[in-house]
Amino acid sequence: MLIRPKAGILDPQGIAVERALPALGFDGVSNVHVGRLVELDVEDPAQLHDMCRKLLANPLIEDYEIVGATGTAP
Amino acid sequence: MKLGVVRFPGSCDDVDAQLAASRVGETVLLWHADRNLHSVEAVIVPGGFSYGDYLRVGAIARFAPVMESVLAFARDGGLVLGICNGFQVLCEAGMLPGALLPNDHLRFRCGQVDVQVVNADTPFTRACERGQILSIPAKHTTGRYYAPDAQLDAMEAAGQVVLRYAPGANPNGSARDVAGVSNEAGNVLGLMPHPEHAVDELVGGSADGLALFESMGEAIDERVGV
Numbered sequence: 340m341l342i343r344p345k346a347g348i349l350d351p352q353g354i355a356v357e358r359a360l361p362a363l364g365f366d367g368v369s370n371v372h373v374g375r376l377v378e379l380d381v382e383d384p385a386q387l388h389d390m391c392r393k394l395l396a397n398p399l400i401e402d403y404e405i406v407g408a409t410g411t412a413p
Numbered sequence: 414m415k416l417g418v419v420r421f422p423g424s425c426d427d428v429d430a431q432l433a434a435s436r437v438g439e440t441v442l443l444w445h446a447d448r449n450l451h452s453v454e455a456v457i458v459p460g461g462f463s464y465g466d467y468l469r470v471g472a473i474a475r476f477a478p479v480m481e482s483v484l485a486f487a488r489d490g491g492l493v494l495g496i497c498n499g500f501q502v503l504c505e506a507g508m509l510p511g512a513l514l515p516n517d518h519l520r521f522r523c524g525q526v527d528v529q530v531v532n533a534d535t536p537f538t539r540a541c542e543r544g545q546i547l548s549i550p551a552k553h554t555t556g557r558y559y560a561p562d563a564q565l566d567a568m569e570a571a572g573q574v575v576l577r578y579a580p581g582a583n584p585n586g587s588a589r590d591v592a593g594v595s596n597e598a599g600n601v602l603g604l605m606p607h608p609e610h611a612v613d614e615l616v617g618g619s620a621d622g623l624a625l626f627e628s629m630g631e632a633i634d635e636r637v638g639v
Binding site: 348349351352355375394395397399400 | 468469472505511512514515517557559560561
């Protein structure tokens with residue numbers, strides 16, 4: 340699960356990273372956002388949305404995306 | 414009168430909260446794994462770093478067994494005060510509107526702040542005057558209050574924005590300088606600053622935080638008809 344700050348909500352971590360990159364010579368970088376990655380094995384992937392809504396993300400301030408949820412064998 | 418202070422793994426302001434509450438009544442610690450609220454008449458969810466602040470601040474603590482009882486207690490009209498991490502926990506538990514985000518400057522900020530009483534008609538601020546400035550410490554990294562604009566409008570209209578940082582004193586970038594909010598019913602209050610650290614002028618130079626605990630004491634006395 341990829342969890343990101345919702346668009347439109349100030350993301351100070353993203354801003355700090357965006358400002359740090361040019362200092363190392365990486366120019367032309369914009370729209371930096373810092374989120375969270377949650378990895379897990381689950382028997383029933385249908386539960387994933389509920390997990391995100393109830394615990395892994397706070398829907399008021401974060402969006403989530405489920406990646407590799409179908410047919411990914413361990 | 415008996416007030417309970419919750420202790421989660423990682424709470425660190427529970428002892429000060431107990432000391433502050435003891436100015437108005439008996440106190441008891443409420444262990445996170447224990448559903449028994451020991452017949453308290455108010456619950457304080459204190460500051461700290463419950464469950465290591467893992468995942469998101471307050472996100473794990475809301476599932477503690479004691480929180481089931483605190484939720485039921487609040488539904489029945491019981492007074493619940495959340496301070497700092499306690500405020501974060503109450504927001505995550507859905508007992509208060511909004512959420513707390515990392516400070517806009519990303520730094521841990523620790524210092525005395527001026528907090529203005531916006532609504533003095535609550536069980537937590539009734540010993541204050543409307544507009545009164547309270548000097549109490551704030552110390553946090555994740556204290557930027559957020560709620561969508563429409564929700565903030567509704568909360569302001571309903572008197573749920575109980576405390577604001579005084580002009581120029583906002584230490585974290587909180588929306589509309591919000592420092593403390595209540596639920597719709599008015600029996601649950603959360604705030605980022607720490608009134609429990611300002612109950613004795615000998616330490617810290619201000620006893621302004623005492624007003625919140627005295628307010629709760631008055632409200633409880635009135636209910637039980639003392």
